[in-house]
Amino acid sequence: MDWEHLDLNPRIIAAVTKANCRSAKDILCVSGPDLQRLTHLSKSDVQRLHCAVAAAVRKSPAVTALQLIKGECPALEAGYKLSLVCPVLDRLMRGGLPLRGITELAGESAAGKTQFGLQLCLSVQYPRENGGLSSGAVYICTEDSFPIKRLRQLITQQPRLRPDLPSSLINSIRFSDNIYIEHTADLESLQACVSQRVPVLLKRGLVRLVVVDSVAALFRSEFQADEAIKRSRHLLTFSSALHRLSHCYGAPVLCVNQVTDVVEGPNPGRCDYGLVESKVLPALGIAWANQVMVRLMLRRLEGCVESDERSSAVRKLEVVFAPHLPRADCLCGVWEEGVRGIPDDA
The missing domain is CATH 1.10.150 (DNA polymerase; domain 1)
Known part of the structure; x- marks a missing residue:
């Protein structure tokens, strides 16, 4: 020095x-x-x-209690969150995604996890008074190509999803111009993305949301069963980079995760986090679970739900653990305009 x-x-x-x-x-x-x-x-x-x-x-200036009381640092206020653009879902999450920390959304294939990620990429672009952060999003794909057709459909259906907002406001936002897409094929490129390219976007104020879809794909494919310690070391490096970005820039981080089947029989080393009756658990084990602040599980149930003469498969969104949320769940469906929760009286 x-x-x-x-x-x-x-x-x-x-x-x-x-x-x-x-x-x-x-x-x-x-x-x-x-x-x-x-x-x-x-x-x-x-x-x-x-x-x-x-x-x-010190990388960021200190914030005094007086500044917090006066509301001079809204990004640090615990009450402000990124809206999920649905009253039922926001009620489950007590407002939406926290601005700091990693939120994990785990579920089986075709459960609808990517739909949540895309919907948040649009929600973050709305003004703060409408549940957004007036900024863009970076979407990191690790397994499949980015669903650009579905994104375009969601953009055209925004007036139906947000009927409470004036059409002039919705039409004034160039949604597709504010979503930055990254494709990473291996762990080295993934780490380079979150440590080099994503910080540039955050520092310039171009994005305030980071979506990783999915976090398990590369860690599952690049390590053998006997390389658990090495995998855990890389997981900690990756999660530390995400935490640093989230806390420095007040940017929510959503990590989509795969699931693994539960093997029947006694297994004292298995930690189910309260999912005792579940046949699947989020992938990557306890090493990754300790890095997650909010864990959500999305399941696809049998049957369909009707809305405006349209049907959708029923999903169940469950809060597994979170420091500010109780164990709770709600039903939801995926329609052309996006994901919407199903009221209890529906």
Whole structure:
């Protein structure tokens, strides 16, 4: 670390250099009394040194309690979330997706997971007063090609999905221009995407939502059964990058996940997270589960539901765990205009 760039008395800088302290870690990881003995500085000088080094390594400015009370940092308010554009779904999620942390949506094939991701890519582009974030989204595909035809259909059906909004507002948003699509074929390109290209989009304010569809595809295909430790190490690196992006820029992260069959019989090492009667569990095990803040499960049930003389297969969206949500679920369906929850009295 270049001590000369710090706003400190030259006397303090000389003492630090003489003590052979070369990095911020050498200062911040040492207690005040130990640093006094090491540098022969006074208590007040050590306090100034700690403050100067901490300020230099801090990536984002500190936020005071007074700023939070005055509402000067709306992105940090726990009550604000990204809407799912449906009263029933938003009620289940108490407003929508949290702005910070990883939200996982797991389910079997054809359950409708991608439909949620596409719908959120459109929802994020609406103004804050309409449940959005006035920004775009980046959609990372790891297994299938991006469903561009379905996206175009959702865009044309926005007036039907959002009848509460004036058509002038909907027509003023260029939805397709604000969705950035990335295709990653291996873990190396996936890591390069979340560590290099996605931060550029977030920093420029072009996106405020990250969707990964799906997180399990590459980790399942590139590691053998006996490489669990190596896979866990790569998972932690990937999830750390996502957490860093989400917390630095206040951007929700939605990770679509596959499921794995539950093997019958005693298995004391299996953790079902409350899904005792389920025949499938989210993939990637406990190593990935510990990185997720909100876990949702989407299931396709038997039967259909009618709406405006149209039918859809019934889905069940369930909150498995979340720090701010109880265990609950609701029914929903997928129509031309998108995903909509089914009221209890329907």
